[in-house]
Amino acid sequence: MKVILEEQGLRDGLQTLPITIPTATKLEYVARLVAAGIKRIQIASFVHPKLVPQMADAEAVCASLVRQEGVIYSGLVLNLKGVERGVAAGLDHLACSISASDTHSQKNARLTLAEAKKAFQSMVKLSQEHQITVRGGIQCAFGCRYEGKIEAQHVLDMVDHHLDLGVDELALADSTGMGNPKALGELMEQVVERAGKIPVVLHLHNTENKGYANLFAALQAGVRIFDTAFGGLGGCPFIKSATGNIATEDTANLVHQMGYETDLDIPKIAAISKEMETTLGYPLPGQLYQLIGNEEIKMI
């Protein structure tokens, strides 16, 4: 059985970093990750460059991208302007996303939840007009740092709304790492059932050290596509609560050991993480890249 990992390191990973990675370096990372077996990769987000300066070169990244066949290059968009930019940049897969939390939506997108749902409808419509594959996302689906708990029924209603609009994929995000494997597993089981033939993606953070337990629970619930970041990139030593995604190589290792296939070359990805550690000057949250290359120890 197959598990697919969508690489988020160059988007969710980089956006919380204290430094800005040059466009050419980003493109090198994209090429190396794809060479390591990555088949889906988020390469940019089309948000306001004043808010996320690390993503200001979204258009430049897309313009210089050397595409490999069979690889999905994705961009994150949070409003209609973002869709327009993504279309103009020539992407054929957009991750359109809104928050399940009203407070988070107002703070992050300056939209109430009702306004965000309406905006989301326009985003999907415009993407569809341009024959772009739409991944419909729900942020903060398992908890919000402003609101606390997010009700499962509320998330399921949003899932239904996304599905009604005809999204090509459904993506739920534990943006804050507040999900727990029991509740998350139960909710994902219902989401997978409602989605039917529409693929379901899960985006996990390891903020409270529950990311990999949530991964296991979601596998049991039938989820087969996960967002990950090489090295667990995204953990910022200056903002302790902003911990990274689950790490690509650690996730691949976990699912391989369970008998799933990913096509990923773990040592190659670990080497990329190791290099990023050197660039940043501090260890990333991923564990595996710190072990690989230590010839004294055996891996399974």
Place this chain on the structure above:
Amino acid sequence: MKVILEEQGLRDGLQTLPITIPTATKLEYVARLVAAGIKRIQIASFVHPKLVPQMADAEAVCASLVRQEGVIYSGLVLNLKGVERGVAAGLDHLACSISASDTHSQKNARLTLAEAKKAFQSMVKLSQEHQITVRGGIQCAFGCRYEGKIEAQHVLDMVDHHLDLGVDELALADSTGMGNPKALGELMEQVVERAGKIPVVLHLHNTENKGYANLFAALQAGVRIFDTAFGGLGGCPFIKSATGNIATEDTANLVHQMGYETDLDIPKIAAISKEMETTLGYPLPGQLYQLIGNEEIKMI
């Protein structure tokens, strides 16, 4: 439903540190951890002080210990000499442990597996003669860095041997963090069944970022007692592969969110971890203690 966490920070945690914590400081930590709700705590190991200098004060720790009622103070012993020292030190609960890996046993205890099993029998017998509760442990039960995979049937045979000797508790250790939630969950289900009324303890490391997924799998398999270390102590920045136990406060948080009770005061434990971070001068692997105290964010 209840989950019990046995605190290992002052034994498994300290023994890999580059510094030695003074006896008085250890005793302060014991008192503070017990005040935070810890009901079981490993306070020392009776191993050769030349091999593990951080544990050279095992007798001194026991002699000055102020015991609280209802708390189990435990010592780790790996040979008959250790049992004798534990008995002389006045402990009434000993963790007697041998390895499932022949190579590990030979390197760590200078005994073949057959010799170790025989030695274990004597250790249990001597403990029983002194009316000491015996926790019978199996190290490297889910993988060995020298041997790689450890066969499940081999572990089950050792479990049967431990049970035949009349151990009061059974403890399996993923000493290397090589277990995966599928295999570990399946094996623990069989162990719990064989153990019957004998309590089963699981000792997990987060070396490959699978510790908390393994915790979740073991909960599903019916395990209710886990070894943990405050802050995930044990991760040593100078030996990257020696990652710590799963963190006490992160584990408590995970199981509380799933509906289990632990009696633990998470902010109190997080404060102890924070202080250890300051003492050591580098972050511990635990995530939660880095979040708690940040008043801008909500916890569930």
